[in-house]
Amino acid sequence: MNPSNWIDLAQDRETGIETLRAHFYKGHAYDPHWHDSYLVGVTEQGVQRFNCRRARHDSTPGKIFLIEPGEIHDGEAPDDAGFTYRMLYLDPQWLERELASLFEEAPANHALSFAETLTQDPRLAQAALFAFGALHGQELRIVRQSALDGLLGRLTQHTQWRQRQSTDPRLPLVAQRARDYLHAHCYRDLGMDELAAACGIDRFRLTRAFKAAFGLPPHAYLVQLRLARARRLLAGGAWPADVANDLGFADQSHLGRWFLRAYGMTPAAYRKRCSNLPD
Structure with a gap:
């Protein structure tokens, strides 16, 4: 990772939602990968270029990008100034449970889907930034919950139910x-x-x-599958060496190289920021 790049990540204990603010300078930001979470992100500065759903997207300040669990995406900065963004990683079970309460009838055997990957909705951007600030800044519980309710209310304009198959x-x-x-x-x-x-x-x-x-070819898909599971284990406080051994990586260094390429930080740094446990 470019030494000038930076990442600030935290996790809300009550909901498990991760909040991330990051900056990447010109060039490669991260390799194709996916998450187990629903991603709601807002570009603050610069041009954030990424591939998702077989299309290239350029997110500019104020635009919101919405990515579903399992959707492969990457990232790069095409301009010298790079880009800065904020992201919320929403747990699928939490999101479906919360959003279902906003619909009169949530259809059975259906999953939530984002209608589009990149959108311009100032009210959604404002709600996402307010929720980010409340969670990342560890505001009072009532403030965090109110901010999330506001985000969920706006997200209903951009979600749809699709049948599980x-x-x-x-x-x-x-x-x-x-x-x-x-x-x-x-x-x-x-x-x-x-x-x-x-x-x-x-x-x-x-x-x-x-x-x-x-x-992705099968071998790269397998690596990303292991990384997604490593992310969950590390967030729960597991040691990087144990995670590497349990998930079939050759050793901790092997896990570390892939993790850094996909997420822009080392497994140890990710574990510390999510779990607040010492190295």
Whole structure:
């Protein structure tokens, strides 16, 4: 990471919501990755360029970007001044529970979905920044809850319910079968031959189908899957060395290199900022 780049991250104990404010100078910010959370971010300064949902987006000051759990995205700064942004990471169960109370009838077997990835809504931006400030600044509980209620009220204008599906008809079945296999065996030292055999296809065609469907080849997807789970374990106070061992990384340094590329900070720094536990 550029030594001039900086990240300020905290976690709200009551809701588990992470709040992050960061700045990246020109060039690469972070590799393609995903989160287990719903992301609500506001660009403060500069141009924040990222790829998501098979499209390139340029977020400028005041714009809001909305990213669902599992959506692969990256980040870069195309201009010399770089970019600054604020982000809230909303736990899916918390968000669905809270938003469901705002709808008269939340449909069964449906999941929340963002209608668009990048939008211009000054009232939503204001609500997101107010919620960020309340949580990041550890305001009184009533202030934090009121700020979140205001954010949720504005988010209803940008969310929709989509039916949960075991398979996505838009994606090749073999790619989805491979993804399910990776999720079921993500801690093991898998080989492409094993994955291809489980899917009934040769590994070359599998790699092409998988990358076309998910934007990453299987090996990179597996790394990101492990990183997403590492993030949760570290936030709970687990030691980086134990996380690396439990998730199948060669060692702590191996986990650290990938974690830094994806999230812009080391596992130890992330653990400390989320858990407030000593190194």
